[in-house]
Amino acid sequence: xxxxxxxxxxxxxxxxxxxLSRFFEVELITYNFGLLDNWKQxxxxxEKLKLPFKIxxxxxxxxxxxxxxxxxxxxxxxxxxxxxxxxxxxASQDSKVIADGMRRDDRVPILLLSExxxxxDKFDVHYIQPLMGYSRKTINILVKRFFEIKEYKSEDFIxxxxxxxxxxxxxxxxxxxxxxxxxxxxHSQTIVIRYNEI
Amino acid sequence: xxxxxxxxxxxxxxxxxxxLSRFFEVELITYNFGLLDNWKQxxxxxEKLKLPFKIxxxxxxxxxxxxxxxxxxxxxxxxxxxxxxxxxxxASQDSKVIADGMRRDDRVPILLLSExxxxxDKFDVHYIQPLMGYSRKTINILVKRFFEIKEYKSEDFIxxxxxxxxxxxxxxxxxxxxxxxxxxxxHSQTIVIRYNEI
Numbered sequence: 001x002x003x004x005x006x007x008x009x010x011x012x013x014x015x016x017x018x019x020l021s022r023f024f025e026v027e028l029i030t031y032n033f034g035l036l037d038n039w040k041q042x043x044x045x046x047e048k049l050k051l052p053f054k055i056x057x058x059x060x061x062x063x064x065x066x067x068x069x070x071x072x073x074x075x076x077x078x079x080x081x082x083x084x085x086x087x088x089x090x091a092s093q094d095s096k097v098i099a100d101g102m103r104r105d106d107r108v109p110i111l112l113l114s115e116x117x118x119x120x121d122k123f124d125v126h127y128i129q130p131l132m133g134y135s136r137k138t139i140n141i142l143v144k145r146f147f148e149i150k151e152y153k154s155e156d157f158i159x160x161x162x163x164x165x166x167x168x169x170x171x172x173x174x175x176x177x178x179x180x181x182x183x184x185x186x187h188s189q190t191i192v193i194r195y196n197e198i
Numbered sequence: 199x200x201x202x203x204x205x206x207x208x209x210x211x212x213x214x215x216x217x218l219s220r221f222f223e224v225e226l227i228t229y230n231f232g233l234l235d236n237w238k239q240x241x242x243x244x245e246k247l248k249l250p251f252k253i254x255x256x257x258x259x260x261x262x263x264x265x266x267x268x269x270x271x272x273x274x275x276x277x278x279x280x281x282x283x284x285x286x287x288x289a290s291q292d293s294k295v296i297a298d299g300m301r302r303d304d305r306v307p308i309l310l311l312s313e314x315x316x317x318x319d320k321f322d323v324h325y326i327q328p329l330m331g332y333s334r335k336t337i338n339i340l341v342k343r344f345f346e347i348k349e350y351k352s353e354d355f356i357x358x359x360x361x362x363x364x365x366x367x368x369x370x371x372x373x374x375x376x377x378x379x380x381x382x383x384x385h386s387q388t389i390v391i392r393y394n395e396i
Contacts, residue, residue, distance in 0.1 A: 097336075133330030
């Protein structure tokens with residue numbers, strides 16, 4: 001049975017992929033709007049995991065909508081969550097099992113239980129969050145066993161997360177000062193640089 | 199690294215055990231108050247899973263307290279949750295990683311996120327709920343791949359869940375009519391009768 005995992009190449013989506021690969025034929029998908037080629041970061045990590053990878057273009061209007069939400073809010077949480085929900089809906093049209101790397105300690109772009117059930121019912125899909133029952137410190141132990149990772153700040157490196165095209169789109173429409181106001185400085189991301197198969 | 203799984207022999211705790219056995223040296227624990235020998239059901243299932251099994255006696259006063267909570271409420275949810283929380287605390291004194299078979303669709307004895315964090319901090323323990331990111335229908339697919347199960351009604355068969363000693367204790371103190379009032383009829387449980395190793 002195929003399971004499509006929304007994939008950024010960060011430690012959480014990598015661990016989710018490894019966990020599900022025991023039960024499903026895992027396929028990694030990175031969504032992109034065509035503004036940046038940051039999906040290449042995810043592709044390189046997918047190759048290290050030796051798992052099939054697809055890049056899929058999302059409609060520009062989803063990014064436009066996320067830009068307006070984010071600009072109105074003055075912070076990125078709801079804009080990022082909006083993109084993630086749309087990406088889950090797109091994945092649901094292509095696969096009966098979808099998954100991501102959300103953790104119980106995540107704030108964004110975590111879905112409410114009611115939103116999860118709505119998605120599952122509307123698209124008749126299984127939505128799995130394999131890491132949801134694990135704390136941050138437990139995840140860190142498992143990550144250490146499987147991966148070497150690089151931590152980076154969002155302003156220093158461009159990863160495959162939605163955040164980066166959202167920043168770019170806001171920069172193009174509202175200027176660099178808007179980006180600096182909206183996105184907190186020093187926000188950490190990770191990318192997997194090595195997979196130690198067990 | 200050892201992980202202690204609170205184990206009843208039902209489909210959820212069995213699936214949780216199988217999932218974690220990839221990452222940890224799993225040990226199954228069934229807690230019992232010495233009123234019934236229903237722990238034997240769990241032991242038989244543990245043998246089918248070929249995983250180490252321990253039965254541990256919990257202090258009688260925990261059951262006494264659960265009886266009073268349940269009798270006062272007029273329904274069993276909080277009494278069962280009380281026993282489960284105490285069992286998790288006991289397990290935390292013996293193991294750095296503890297786990298159970300809770301699902302996101304469970305109502306009882308699920309802990310709030312604040313209670314989970316409190317437990318982890320107080321006992322410096324990793325508390326994993328491997329099934330938390332899976333819906334009931336996804337669990338059912340995985341269960342089918344690994345196990346043959348028997349479904350039964352609580353009034354027809356005595357499994358290793360906390361519910362059964364709680365029923366017995368209430369019967370001894372408040373009589374059989376109290377049990378019939380408090381526990382909903384037709385409540386379904388499962389027990390694993392075969393493990394199909396993959």
